[in-house]
Amino acid sequence: xxxxxxxxxxxxxxxxxxxxxxxxxxxxxxxxxxxxxxxxxxxxxxxxxxxxxxxxxxxxxxxxxxxxxxxxxxxxxxxxxxxxxxxxxxxxxxxxxxxxxxxxxxxxxxxxxxxxxxxxxxxxxxxxxxxxxxxxxxxxxxxxxxxxxxxxxxxxxxxxxxxxxxxxxxxxxxxxxxxxxxxxxxxxxxxxxxxxxxxxxxxxxxxxxxxxxxxxxxxxxxxxxxxxxxxxxxxxxxxxxxxxxxxxxxxxxxxxxxxxxxxxxxxxxxxxxxxxxxxxxxxxxxxxxxxxxxxxxxxxxxxxxxxxxxxxxxxxxxxxxxxxxxxxxxxxxxxxxxxxxxxxxxxxxxxxxxxxxxxxxxxxxxxxxxxxxxxxxxxxxxxxxxxxxxxxxxxxxxxxxxxxxxxxxxxxxxxxxxxxxxxxxxxxxxxxxxxxxxxxxxxxxxxxxx
Numbered sequence: 058x059x060x061x062x063x064x065x066x067x068x069x070x071x072x073x074x075x076x077x078x079x080x081x082x083x084x085x086x087x088x089x090x091x092x093x094x095x096x097x098x099x100x101x102x103x104x105x106x107x108x109x110x111x112x113x114x115x116x117x118x119x120x121x122x123x124x125x126x127x128x129x130x131x132x133x134x135x136x137x138x139x140x141x142x143x144x145x146x147x148x149x150x151x152x153x154x155x156x157x158x159x160x161x162x163x164x165x166x167x168x169x170x171x172x173x174x175x176x177x178x179x180x181x182x183x184x185x186x187x188x189x190x191x192x193x194x195x196x197x198x199x200x201x202x203x204x205x206x207x208x209x210x211x212x213x214x215x216x217x218x219x220x221x222x223x224x225x226x227x228x229x230x231x232x233x234x235x236x237x238x239x240x241x242x243x244x245x246x247x248x249x250x251x252x253x254x255x256x257x258x259x260x261x262x263x264x265x266x267x268x269x270x271x272x273x274x275x276x277x278x279x280x281x282x283x284x285x286x287x288x289x290x291x292x293x294x295x296x297x298x299x300x301x302x303x304x305x306x307x308x309x310x311x312x313x314x315x316x317x318x319x320x321x322x323x324x325x326x327x328x329x330x331x332x333x334x335x336x337x338x339x340x341x342x343x344x345x346x347x348x349x350x351x352x353x354x355x356x357x358x359x360x361x362x363x364x365x366x367x368x369x370x371x372x373x374x375x376x377x378x379x380x381x382x383x384x385x386x387x388x389x390x391x392x393x394x395x396x397x398x399x400x401x402x403x404x405x406x407x408x409x410x411x412x413x414x415x416x417x418x419x420x421x422x423x424x425x426x427x428x429x430x431x432x433x434x435x436x437x438x439x440x441x442x443x444x445x446x447x448x449x450x451x452x453x454x455x456x457x458x459x460x461x462x463x464x465x466x467x468x469x470x471x472x473x474x475x476x477x478x479x480x481x482x483x484x485x486x487x488x489x490x491x492x493x494x495x496x497x498x499x500x501x502x503x504x505x506x507x
Contacts, residue, residue, distance in 0.1 A: 066452075066505045067462070067481035069469030074317030074365070075498040079308040083108040083133065083298035084326050085487055087356070089116050089159050090236070090264050091296045093167050095137030096125035097144075097243060098268055100293035104135040107298055111486045112157035119164050122148040123175075133298075142291060143244040147173040151211070154179045156412065156457070156486045159233055162191045165214055166237025169195035170244035172218030178211040182412050182457040182483075188212055190229070191237045197223040198241050222247040222287060226280075229407065230380040232257040232330075235283070239265065239272075245287040254280040257380045258330040263355050267294055299326035299358045304488050306334055306385045307463050308498060312363040313343045314395045314444070314471040319364050320498060321348075327357045333382030334389060335361070341369045341396055371398030371441045379404045384411075387419050387464040394428045395471060396441035406435035412483075413456035422453035422465055426476060450474035459483040463491060466502055477505065 083106040093116065095102030107113065109129075117127045117135075124146035126138035140146070145168050152175055154161035161177050165188070168175055178184065189208030196202065199217030204210060222245045225238050235251050239261055242249025262283060265272050271286040305322045312318035327335075327347070339345055344364040351358055371393060379402075382389070386408055393400035408415040416437050420430040427448030429440040449472025455462035462481045469476030481504070484491050492502055 062482065064480035065482040066477060066479055067466060067502060068475050068477040068505045069466040069500065069502045070475035071472065072315065072470055072499055072501045075308070075312050075315050075320050075500060076318065077320065077498050079305070079320055079322045079494055079498060081300045081304040081308065081322060081494065082110060082488060082490065084301040085110065085113060085303065086159065086258060086260050087264070087298050087326070088113045089163060090260055091298065092116050092120050092127065092137060093163055093240065094264055094268050094291060095293065096120040096123065096127070096139050097142050097167065098139035098291035098293045099141045100139060102137045102139060102293040103295045104137070105297045106133045107135045108301065109133065110489050111155050112160055115153065115155040115157055116160040116164065119152045119154065119160070122150065122152055123168065139291070139293060142288060143171050145171045145173060148175050151176045151178055154183060156180050156183055156483060158183060158186055158412070161210070162188070162233040162237050163240060165191050166195060166240035169200040169214060169216050169241040170198050170220035171216045174213060174215045176211060176213040180457070184210045187410055190231065190234050194223065194225050194234065194238050195241050197225065198245055220245040222249045224250040226252045230255040230257050231407070232261070236261040239283065239285055242285045242287055243270070243289070247287055249285045249287060251283045252280045255377070255380050256281050256330060258328065260328065267355055268292060297353050299353060299356050300324045302326050302331050302334070303384045305361065306388050307467055307488070307491070308495065309338070309345070309361065309363040310388045310392050311467045311470050311495070311500065313338060313366045313369070313392055316365050319362070322361045322363070324358055325361045327359050330381050333378040334385035337374055337378065337382065337389060338392065340372050341392065342366055343369065367444050369396035369444070371396045371400040373401040374403070376404030383407055384460060387415050387460050388467055390419050390423060390439050391464050391468045393439035393441050394423060394447050394468065395444050397443045398441055400439045400441060401436070402438070403436040405437070409434070412458040413461060415458065415461065418454065418456050418458060418461045419464065422451070425451035425453060426468065426472060444471070447472045448474060449476045452477040452479060455480045455483060457483050459486045459488065463488065470500055
């Protein structure tokens with residue numbers, strides 16, 4: 058049974074050229090952070106281009122529950138009347154974060170140093186995901202947590218009434234954990250220091266600086282050292298959310314593998330901690346071009362043109378790039394199926410604890426569609442068949458995972474036989490306009506009977 062309701066089976070089949078402009082939704086990572094930091098500022102923050110997917114809407118509801126005034130003005134225009142750092146009120150009810158690991162972990166961090174208590178839950182997928190990676194570091198500030206076995210939701214967090222600053226080395230590459238600690242550090246006195254051995258997406262650091270926090274980043278032998286001075290008064294901002302590179306990945310990869318395609322994706326965020334997929338595709342021989350490169354709101358953006366690329370080759374993806382494209386490996390594995398030779402992906406253990414075990418989910422589905430895959434605990438290899446040679450024809454399990462469902466829909470656009478998923482409903486959590494957007498480009502995705 059789906060965590061979001063009745064399953065929505067979907068089927069994708071080979072189509073003609075994909076052409077036109079793909080106006081993908083706003084960046085999910087920046088949307089979450091805009092709402093949370095807007096709620097922690099004093100005054101009104103205005104947000105344009107917010108992603109209205111279920112994950113972000115759940116974060117908006119959570120900020121209201123903590124006392125902020127969050128208003129949807131329509132057309133992606135939102136405002137947040139903040140309550141200030143340390144100003145969160147105690148919620149009256151359980152905070153339901155739906156499917157969003159980013160939302161729940163960042164919110165836990167944001168409230169951990171305020172003397173209030175909140176209980177968090179989510180859907181069936183989120184309630185299986187590990188939360189100790191956040192509850193361990195916020196305990197150093199003085200917060201307490203009680204959850205299910207294995208540190209899983211539902212979970213109650215008792216915020217620290219008298220928080221202390223911390224120095225924390227992030228044990229795995231995780232922007233969520235780093236961000237949770239920094240958000241907790243906002244209401245702790247003195248300086249909170251976060252050290253990450255591998256750089257991860259830096260939207261939180263950029264946005265904290267934009268809101269007026271004193272934050273520095275230094276590359277050292279120890280790693281990337283981020284120092285935040287606590288208890289600032291955050292100033293409200295006007296934020297233009299760039300379009301999400303993780304969502305752009307789907308029309309871009311579809312164009313690369315579908316004959317005759319030429320797709321333009323405008324206003325894509327190209328933050329260097331997020332753009333690893335596009336660099337990887339280029340190394341494989343994909344025809345990708347950046348047009349009109351510029352900067353908006355402190356984030357680099359460009360219009361990205363993707364064209365059909367018949368001579369893709371398998372490569373070994375640089376493991377150091379993993380953190381900058383961790384969410385894009387599922388759809389990269391689809392492109393790899395149409396390349397000639399092996400595509401090797403290492404240092405990707407984090408994929409095992411996403412909305413699903415994404416390595417297992419993609420490996421099983423690709424094998425069912427005639428593509429050989431080797432895998433280990435933190436690596437996998439797709440044995441590419443070359444363009445036109447992928448059989449398809451199978452129904453794949455989405456495991457309540459939006460990126461798995463969309464990846465298999467992209468696969469079906471260039472296979473010999475249609476590809477189906479048992480449930481495409483979770484797609485709405487991050488890309489609610491996926492079906493009409495792909496349909497407008499020329500894809501053939503249909504909802505089918507269960």
